[in-house]
Amino acid sequence: MLARDYDLVVFGATGFTGRLVADYIVQRRQPIRFAIAGRNRAKLDKTAAALGGVDVLVADALDAAQVAEVARRTRVVCTTAGPYAKYGSELVAACAAGGTHYCDLTGEVPWMRKMIDQHHAQAEATGARIVHTCGFDSIPSDLGTWCLQQECIARFGRPAAQVTALYTELSGAMSGGTAASAIEIATQAAADRETRRVLRNPYGLDPDPAAPRPPSPDVRSVSWDARAKRWTFPFFMADVNTRVVRRSHALAGQPWGASFVYEEKMASRSLPAAVGVTGALGAFAAAMGNTHLRPLVARLLPKPGEGPSKEARDRGRWKLRLYASVGADALTYVAADHADPGYGSTAKMLGESALCLAQDTLTSPGGVLTPSVAMGSHLAERLRSAGLTLSPD
Numbered sequence: 086m087l088a089r090d091y092d093l094v095v096f097g098a099t100g101f102t103g104r105l106v107a108d109y110i111v112q113r114r115q116p117i118r119f120a121i122a123g124r125n126r127a128k129l130d131k132t133a134a135a136l137g138g139v140d141v142l143v144a145d146a147l148d149a150a151q152v153a154e155v156a157r158r159t160r161v162v163c164t165t166a167g168p169y170a171k172y173g174s175e176l177v178a179a180c181a182a183g184g185t186h187y188c189d190l191t192g193e194v195p196w197m198r199k200m201i202d203q204h205h206a207q208a209e210a211t212g213a214r215i216v217h218t219c220g221f222d223s224i225p226s227d228l229g230t231w232c233l234q235q236e237c238i239a240r241f242g243r244p245a246a247q248v249t250a251l252y253t254e255l256s257g258a259m260s261g262g263t264a265a266s267a268i269e270i271a272t273q274a275a276a277d278r279e280t281r282r283v284l285r286n287p288y289g290l291d292p293d294p295a296a297p298r299p300p301s302p303d304v305r306s307v308s309w310d311a312r313a314k315r316w317t318f319p320f321f322m323a324d325v326n327t328r329v330v331r332r333s334h335a336l337a338g339q340p341w342g343a344s345f346v347y348e349e350k351m352a353s354r355s356l357p358a359a360v361g362v363t364g365a366l367g368a369f370a371a372a373m374g375n376t377h378l379r380p381l382v383a384r385l386l387p388k389p390g391e392g393p394s395k396e397a398r399d400r401g402r403w404k405l406r407l408y409a410s411v412g413a414d415a416l417t418y419v420a421a422d423h424a425d426p427g428y429g430s431t432a433k434m435l436g437e438s439a440l441c442l443a444q445d446t447l448t449s450p451g452g453v454l455t456p457s458v459a460m461g462s463h464l465a466e467r468l469r470s471a472g473l474t475l476s477p478d
């Protein structure tokens with residue numbers, strides 16, 4: 086590892102999120118050997134200059150030899166080149182084979198399933214920590230649940246058998262890469278029965294997705310939550326986040342018990358808002374699943390490279406409240422930030438994940454891991470220092 090040229094390379098740094106992440110890392114002024122990578126030399130040079138002058142590596146994500154060279158030259162790769170099912174597989178393969186730590190922003194469950202099946206065993210052998218979902222999906226859910234359970238164990242002597250996570254505030258916008266990733270998943274799901282099977286399985290990212298587990302149906306309707314005193318309804322990223330939390334629990338050897346259940350929803354005091362959003366999400370999912378309507382929806386969404394302005398990003402915010410009961414005791418934990426979830430907060434979360442993999446003395450093994458399993462308390466501390474709330478209510 087010490088013989089490598091760089092500590093950290095941001096791959097896809099010319100894209101909308103990649104530029105934000107690279108800028109975040111440069112602004113942190115850490116003593117690391119840093120470079121950016123991508124396919125287009127002219128765009129990379131411009132980005133490198135805007136970052137104040139950093140090294141540039143040129144590699145096409147679809148060229149196995151070129152990405153293997155990037156993975157060979159650095160200790161950590163942080164990639165924002167998505168949709169990941171389209172552009173991500175060679176880089177994961179190269180990192181797993183070369184013992185290079187890796188983090189990304191994917192929320193593409195079928196692709197993650199593929200990466201687990203193809204590379205987990207090899208990454209375990211080489212010691213490469215391959216960490217998907219290091220952005221808004223799924224760090225608040227995954228690290229929030231882990232922190233909450235640590236707090237339950239410290240206060241009550243045991244973890245909670247059930248955690249309910251409610252997004253009580255959410256304001257943000259979408260970039261072209263995220264839109265492209267959503268379209269990519271919908272296109273695959275429409276064409277492929279196996280993709281639909283993975284997406285439907287609440288334990289679709291578990292090491293053994295067919296192992297017996299407690300029922301955890303995805304939330305599809307509106308209901309009243311007496312504890313939160315709010316109406317709850319489906320959260321559009323829950324089908325990713327719930328799978329990641331469950332994978333964390335399974336990878337850690339089920340420390341919260343074989344019957345542990347995690348659910349995640351949106352929450353509002355307004356019943357009309359809850360019903361309206363539930364209806365809109367259903368209509369969006371139906372349109373994305375329809376071969377004729379999908380291209381029409383795609384036309385309305387931002388294009389690759391586009392995303393919310395700085396002003397819009399600065400107006401964003403989010404708050405996740407995680408509820409647990411242990412016997413007669415109850416504990417609520419909050420994960421929150423005053424920044425756009427998908428870009429402001431995500432740049433912070435992915436940037437700190439990359440720095441954590443590059444700088445911290447982690448004890449996790451290699452493998453296709455989750456943020457909490459790979460980085461746990463190290464990442465939690467970093468995010469708190471970066472301004473995220475991650476604490477008991």
Ligand SMILES: NC(=O)c1ccc[n+]([C@@H]2O[C@H](COP(=O)([O-])OP(=O)(O)OC[C@H]3O[C@@H](n4cnc5c(N)ncnc54)[C@H](OP(=O)(O)O)[C@@H]3O)[C@@H](O)[C@H]2O)c1
Pocket residue numbers: 096097098099100101102103123124125128144145146147165166167168169172190191192218219220221222223260261262263264266267388389390391392426427428431
């Ligand atoms: N989890 C979260 O919270 C979260 C938040 C934000 C984004 N995301 C995900 O992050 C990904 C990126 O989103 P974005 O909006 O930043 O996308 P974007 O602006 O379209 O950027 C995509 C990047 O990938 C690069 N790329 C594309 N094809 C390539 C290839 N063959 N070889 C090398 N590089 C290639 C592009 O390079 P060029 O500049 O040369 O085209 C660009 O740098 C998406 O998958 C999105 O879903 C997740």
